[in-house]
Amino acid sequence: MLEDRRLAVLRAIVEDYVATHEPVGSKALVERHNLGVSPATIRNDMAALEDEGYITHPHTSAGRIPTDRGYRLFVDQISDVKPMTAAERKAIERFLGDAVDLDDVMGRTVRLLAQLTQQVALVQYPSLQRSSVRHVELIAVSETRLMLVVIMDTGRVEQRVIECSAPLSEDVLADLRTKLNASVASKPFAFVPDALQDLDKSFAEKDQRLVQAVMSAVLEAVTERIDERVVLGGTVHLARYQQNFPMAIQPVLEALEEQVVLLRLLGELSIESPVTVRIGQETEVQGLESTSVVTAGYGRSEEPVASLGVMGPTHMDYAGTMSAVHAVAQYVSKILKGQ
Amino acid sequence: MLEDRRLAVLRAIVEDYVATHEPVGSKALVERHNLGVSPATIRNDMAALEDEGYITHPHTSAGRIPTDRGYRLFVDQISDVKPMTAAERKAIERFLGDAVDLDDVMGRTVRLLAQLTQQVALVQYPSLQRSSVRHVELIAVSETRLMLVVIMDTGRVEQRVIECSAPLSEDVLADLRTKLNASVASKPFAFVPDALQDLDKSFAEKDQRLVQAVMSAVLEAVTERIDERVVLGGTVHLARYQQNFPMAIQPVLEALEEQVVLLRLLGELSIESPVTVRIGQETEVQGLESTSVVTAGYGRSEEPVASLGVMGPTHMDYAGTMSAVHAVAQYVSKILKGQ
DNA sequence: CTTGGCACTCTGACTCACCGAGTGCCAGAT
């Protein structure tokens, strides 16, 4: 009972603070939310909450603001993600449904997420590691130059130029192409190196050296390549944060320029809950102490193929953001299945 | 003589203002630059410059700052772009030389530009319109789905999935592939539609309808596609501007999210001078009134294939920026020629 | 356990005076 009210107070504080971005006092709380008690009672609860580390004081005579720990408790309290309204679902479906291409899907998704949440959106391309090869193509671009095109079952396409030491005859190339496809098609990406292992053995003696060279180039191209791509959008919203709250956008912009950091933010999908929230320091990125990240995996739900999400100030509307991210992830999964 | 000194004064004002970002007064000017005259004389010149619209007053009792028109005159005065030092050239060459791919070249270039100028960098992929087709490939991804891959002589690769109404036999596909290549290879991109015109006529009656469908899809894919890509980097530097100068970064971030705007900023290469500078309103983009853009074309100098550049506050170091942009454009041209 | 009351604290806004940098102009020097 008492515990219940304390939670309600924390909730109310978070909600008000998120709405106004100003420290919230005991009097304002009882006025806005109809907790049936007096400000003095709330003050006691607040003192208790502060002792437990869920809220703080900027100064002695100011209202309370939630700490990261407070947000965490608040978020954990949101057990089930609030579904979107029918209209919103329709809008999402319509907007994403028009996509013609994987690139198009990714581009639309990032714009949609940014638009829905009014925050910076991040969308990771389907991870090569977690998808299978649909088709491999070797194209002779010039005498000694091949282009390797790998098409994944997620619609993702990677290409890479390979330099050959000596020209490859069209016959050998065709043969190689066929064998390559036969051995890697519909295999998970991780099996590709194994699949290529002894492929060169099946060629005539005279071609072996050349084929081997090509194969090792293919292998290198396929493994060395930084195979994770992230697109982002909605950076405009950073400017708005700053107006309301003098948060340093510098570290945020820095983070956005580093692929590695972005991947870390998106990474480590938890299967247990559909949406992952990392608050402040939990991002474990230097400079993003007052930033939270909300992510969700997409692809098959048991085995997500990559993730997407948004990034915003710790005082964000977690409920709304979580439901938007969740909904978008679901629709992207659906679309990709269709393609 | 008198005119000469006025120009010198303008120059000095621009230089000081760029360095300090604070209105510069007559006294400070004579101290820093050794113009052999007294502050009073400078004041007269300043009054004249102000009449002509090259500088202004923020307030009655403040120093002068250059107007857009002042910057324009200043920039026009820089007749020849200052070359980079040997060390800088080496560094550029080394950094760009390691690129393995067109994507890699573009990525490295944008990072390099941002690094050198400490500003936001924009790099446009080689325009399809201004380059020629090297190779076209049609890959059967599934029964009714083809993937069209177009490889340009600039190293740019575009791919697009084409849906077919009915399955295409491997024979017809191979034939189509060969004929397609024969007719478009090494033709400028703009000629592709013409080249495809009557291609379907050469097929057997029974295949014609199908081939025609594919061809029109190819045509659509090739023309409808927004064929201009721009990569950008160095947005971190926006944060720095804002600290020193409360310029609104919101419109800048907005501009950076709009491909169309970016292309307009990069567009309209002037052949006459190697580097184009657009100052403040000259950008002709709403919201970028206190932003300047420095661009240069790359590719063959007579006929650039696309452009690159940087974007920064109107009070930027034009001389340094221009020479950096120029140098990078030259090296990118060189690298692309080699590929 | 809750409530009303009360003293206390601290911030933010406002005012006001002042300093100093910088200008414009004029009269005299070159």
Added chain:
DNA sequence: ATCTGGCACTCGGTGAGTCAGAGTGCCAAG
């Protein structure tokens, strides 16, 4: 004609001082 020193004037920014208001913490009573 042009430059220079001098001088009065203007204004923005700074810092001190004041004040109101919001909010707290605590205590004693319900």
